[in-house]
Amino acid sequence: MSEIGRLAIILGFLVALWGIAASVLGAVRRDARLIDSGKHAAYAFSALTGIAVLALLYLLLTRDFNVEYVASYSSSTLPIWYTISALWGGMKGSLLWWTFILAVCNAVVQVQNHDKNRDQMPWVTATMLVVGAFFLSLLVFITDPFERLPFTPREGSDLNPLLQNYWMTIHPPSLYVGFVSTTVPFAFAIAALATGKLGDAWIRTTRRWALFSWFFLSLGNLFGAAWAYVVLGWGGYWAWDPVENAAFMPWLTATAYLHSVMIQEKKDMLKVWNMALVILTFALTIFGTFLTRSGVISSVHSFTQSGMGPFFMYFLIAILVISIGMLVWRLPLLKSRNELESVFSREAAFLLNNLILVGIAFTVFWGTIFPVISEWVRGVKITVGPPFFNKVNAPLGIALVFLMGVGPVIAWRKASAASLWRSFATPMGTGVVAGALAFVLGARNFYAVVAISVATFALATVWIEFWRGMRVRQAMMGEKPWTALSRLIGKNRRRYGGYIVHVGVVMIFMGIVASSVFKLEVQRSLHVGDSIEIGGYTVRYDGIAIENDDHVERTFARVSVWDGYGPEAVRVGEVLPEKRFYKKPKQPTTEVSIWSTLGEDLYVVLGSYDPPTQLAVFQVFVNPLISWMWIGGLVLTIGTGVCMWPSYAERPATATARVPAGSRPA
Amino acid sequence: MSRKAKFLFGASVIVLAVASLIYTAVRETSAYFITVEEYAQSGDAHAGKHLRLAGRVSDGTVKWDPKTLDLEFVIAPIPPKEAAAHEEAGSGRAVAAVATAPVAGASLPVRYNGILPDMFAADRDVIVEGTVEGGVFHAKTLLTTCPSKYESDQYESEASGEPAKDDLTASLAAPGVP
Numbered sequence: 001m002s003e004i005g006r007l008a009i010i011l012g013f014l015v016a017l018w019g020i021a022a023s024v025l026g027a028v029r030r031d032a033r034l035i036d037s038g039k040h041a042a043y044a045f046s047a048l049t050g051i052a053v054l055a056l057l058y059l060l061l062t063r064d065f066n067v068e069y070v071a072s073y074s075s076s077t078l079p080i081w082y083t084i085s086a087l088w089g090g091m092k093g094s095l096l097w098w099t100f101i102l103a104v105c106n107a108v109v110q111v112q113n114h115d116k117n118r119d120q121m122p123w124v125t126a127t128m129l130v131v132g133a134f135f136l137s138l139l140v141f142i143t144d145p146f147e148r149l150p151f152t153p154r155e156g157s158d159l160n161p162l163l164q165n166y167w168m169t170i171h172p173p174s175l176y177v178g179f180v181s182t183t184v185p186f187a188f189a190i191a192a193l194a195t196g197k198l199g200d201a202w203i204r205t206t207r208r209w210a211l212f213s214w215f216f217l218s219l220g221n222l223f224g225a226a227w228a229y230v231v232l233g234w235g236g237y238w239a240w241d242p243v244e245n246a247a248f249m250p251w252l253t254a255t256a257y258l259h260s261v262m263i264q265e266k267k268d269m270l271k272v273w274n275m276a277l278v279i280l281t282f283a284l285t286i287f288g289t290f291l292t293r294s295g296v297i298s299s300v301h302s303f304t305q306s307g308m309g310p311f312f313m314y315f316l317i318a319i320l321v322i323s324i325g326m327l328v329w330r331l332p333l334l335k336s337r338n339e340l341e342s343v344f345s346r347e348a349a350f351l352l353n354n355l356i357l358v359g360i361a362f363t364v365f366w367g368t369i370f371p372v373i374s375e376w377v378r379g380v381k382i383t384v385g386p387p388f389f390n391k392v393n394a395p396l397g398i399a400l401v402f403l404m405g406v407g408p409v410i411a412w413r414k415a416s417a418a419s420l421w422r423s424f425a426t427p428m429g430t431g432v433v434a435g436a437l438a439f440v441l442g443a444r445n446f447y448a449v450v451a452i453s454v455a456t457f458a459l460a461t462v463w464i465e466f467w468r469g470m471r472v473r474q475a476m477m478g479e480k481p482w483t484a485l486s487r488l489i490g491k492n493r494r495r496y497g498g499y500i501v502h503v504g505v506v507m508i509f510m511g512i513v514a515s516s517v518f519k520l521e522v523q524r525s526l527h528v529g530d531s532i533e534i535g536g537y538t539v540r541y542d543g544i545a546i547e548n549d550d551h552v553e554r555t556f557a558r559v560s561v562w563d564g565y566g567p568e569a570v571r572v573g574e575v576l577p578e579k580r581f582y583k584k585p586k587q588p589t590t591e592v593s594i595w596s597t598l599g600e601d602l603y604v605v606l607g608s609y610d611p612p613t614q615l616a617v618f619q620v621f622v623n624p625l626i627s628w629m630w631i632g633g634l635v636l637t638i639g640t641g642v643c644m645w646p647s648y649a650e651r652p653a654t655a656t657a658r659v660p661a662g663s664r665p666a
Numbered sequence: 667m668s669r670k671a672k673f674l675f676g677a678s679v680i681v682l683a684v685a686s687l688i689y690t691a692v693r694e695t696s697a698y699f700i701t702v703e704e705y706a707q708s709g710d711a712h713a714g715k716h717l718r719l720a721g722r723v724s725d726g727t728v729k730w731d732p733k734t735l736d737l738e739f740v741i742a743p744i745p746p747k748e749a750a751a752h753e754e755a756g757s758g759r760a761v762a763a764v765a766t767a768p769v770a771g772a773s774l775p776v777r778y779n780g781i782l783p784d785m786f787a788a789d790r791d792v793i794v795e796g797t798v799e800g801g802v803f804h805a806k807t808l809l810t811t812c813p814s815k816y817e818s819d820q821y822e823s824e825a826s827g828e829p830a831k832d833d834l835t836a837s838l839a840a841p842g843v844p
Contacts, residue, residue: 339669339670340669340673341669343672343676352680355677355680355681356680359680359681359684362684363684363687363688366688367688370692370696371699380698380700381698381699381700382696382697382698382699383696383697383699383718384691384692384695384696384697385695385697385795387691387694387695388691388692388695388696391687391690391691391694391695392684392687392688392691395687396684396687523735523780523781524735525732525733525735587784587785588784588785589784590784605781607781607782608732608781608782610732615732615733617732617735617781619780619781
């Protein structure tokens with residue numbers, strides 16, 4: 001089976017090269033047969049990488065430890081679910097997995113466009129295959145996932161215990177889907193530049209893809225945060241580690257693009273800027289892969305250094321040089337037909353939002369590469385940690401949420417003082433009241449009070465939008481409230497879906513603010529029967545239990561959770577923080593246990609345990625509003641679903657879809 | 667002022683604001699990332715400054731009191747041979763510097779209060795963050811660097827016997843407990 005896999009990646013690489021050559025030649029010579037051949041190569045590429053993935057999966061599932069990858073990342077006792085996730089648990093497998101997702105995206109694009117975008121498609125095919133060929137070339141020439149060992153180990157050394165977690169089975173795939181799918185808008189951007197057809201066609205074609213990859217980047221980051229929260233056991237979910245930053249930066253630029261693209265559609269402005277954002281987002285995903293695999297910047301999460309760094313670096317430079325070169329070449333065709341008319345306009349608000357998003361991306365980039373830069377410039381390695389990122393991004397994040405409240409309701413072109421007052425008096429007032437309320441209730445942190453105020457303002461504008469829209473429909477069409485609401489959303493999916501996404505993001509924002517500012521923490525060693533009082537809870541250590549099997553030995557602390565202090569406390573439940581010892585890699589890990597409510601999480605860590613005396617060290621956190629982040633993620637998912645759902649207006653010919661909603665007969 | 671000039675002015679205000687935020691935050695929060703050797707060579711230059719120090723936990727120096735959560739150990743340079751191996755793997759120049767300029771007797775006592783990381787043990791490589799006061803490194807954070815990172819570096823070959831349980835006992839029954 002390893003031979004089949006190996007053959008598949010070699011053939012896949014050759015087919016990709018053919019596809020690139022055929023597509024480019026076909027486009028230049030306008031030769032339909034060559035273009036078709038390139039298209040077929042794209043399908044063959046997908047099939048071959050699919051075969052390679054299946055071959056590796058087969059080797060993992062049959063536990064063929066003669067294959068180096070299988071021996072390194074699985075063992076005979078690894079549960080089947082984690083054996084499947086071992087596909088992307090190691091570097092070679094993750095590269096193959098990456099290529100596979102790219103190949104699937106490519107096939108989907110081919111099917112979607114089989115009778116559309118005829119001029120652009122060969123360039124799209126070629127661009128996607130260049131990226132695919134690059135990844136496969138690493139597997140063909142540098143690091144072979146199907147490599148066999150000279151001997152067959154009796155046992156595999158197992159998947160890293162930290163990866164043996166349910167979040168880790170879904171976090172990398174969603175992040176990879178998010179990363180890889182940014183290639184599609186990039187490929188269409190390159191095709192638009194190559195053909196000179198720089199109208200709205202490429203934007204309309206890729207809008208949904210951009211939203212798709214933004215969505216998976218959001219989920220990937222959230223799942224990663226959830227993983228860090230339940231697995232790493234330090235009480236938080238985000239440490240501004242280079243690897244986390246690598247996934248966060250393309251999310252920021254993709255978010256910027258999703259907003260600025262509306263300005264291009266409505267006002268025919270920001271064409272160069274949008275092109276640049278698409279290129280930047282794609283380049284950042286490659287930069288992220290480079291960061292995690294090169295060892296240039298030390299990180300807790302990175303894959304082993306592999307000598308692959310330079311290849312990613314060259315590839316990244318090539319991408320930037322070629323795409324920026326093409327952009328400069330086409331600058332004359334990218335002139336905007338409109339200009340910004342007023343600072344108080346939706347255009348300006350969106351522009352500001354873009355500047356802030358890109359500004360955040362830049363600060364994250366700067367902080368991440370700062371050690372490298374300082375070593376070049378001053379000869380000393382200077383690092384910046386989480387305090388740097390928090391300090392810089394707190395004001396920027398607040399400004400962004402404020403704009404989230406402004407953007408959707410401010411008038412296009414130029415907002416008059418009267419319309420500003422009409423739109424913002426109520427939500428602003430609500431925001432100020434919420435901030436004051438937070439202050440009265442005891443919040444004394446400046447940022448927290450401002451953040452609460454701004455978040456309430458943003459929610460209030462969204463609420464008013466829904467409310468007004470619903471009332472108008474009720475009055476005009478005589479509909480019942482729920483019918484009015486659902487039709488309102490149904491007729492303007494992008495707009496109202498976007499608002500729902502905003503609600504999700506504000507919830508995540510509130511979770512982040514509350515859990516960073518109002519977190520409580522206690523560390524103490526306890527004898528059986530002792531307890532810790534923290535944040536209104538009493539946490540009592542009741543004893544130890546041990547479970548043992550071939551794969552892992554687990555030492556649980558039985559800890560009861562009580563609401564309140566002293567004699568009045570009411571027992572509400574039990575948490576079981578544990579120490580694990582994984583037997584194949586001989587590695588201890590800590591498993592936290594969380595008592596989660598809508599308002600806060602009680603997060604209990606078993607730090608260490610001494611068998612003879614049963615003395616155990618506990619670390620207990622109270623993290624407010626953490627569940628809001630996960631619920632916010634769900635709301636965001638629903639909102640994205642509303643945006644992406646094919647709307648009825650788009651199905652018939654585009655001519656009818658172009659008619660403004662208001663002019664349709666009722 | 668024309669509209670374009672106004673717009674450029676506004677944009678540059680934002681760019682400057684972001685730049686100044688970065689500048690002040692770097693000044694307030696940055697830490698020198700050096701090795702134990704580099705620290706020893708630099709004399710008192712780093713006293714009182716915010717440091718990230720990379721080194722190895724000296725064998726037999728670990729004292730941990732699970733009652734008070736006080737930890738003391740001596741941090742020493744990572745031996746040149748392994749540092750060279752690290753360098754080969756491309757794990758960073760800070761560590762590689764040790765290989766070229768070994769200094770005998772460069773080590774430093776470290777104090778820390780809190781729970782021990784899972785991978786903390788004698789002879790492990792660690793990064794401590796904090797300040798030096800009176801010849802003692804007061805660590806606010808203690809990070810263990812797992813040499814294999816996400817990758818397991820060896821599989822059980824046929825020669826290897828029973829899996830050693832040292833790590834478990836070491837991590838559960840911390841040193842210093844009677």
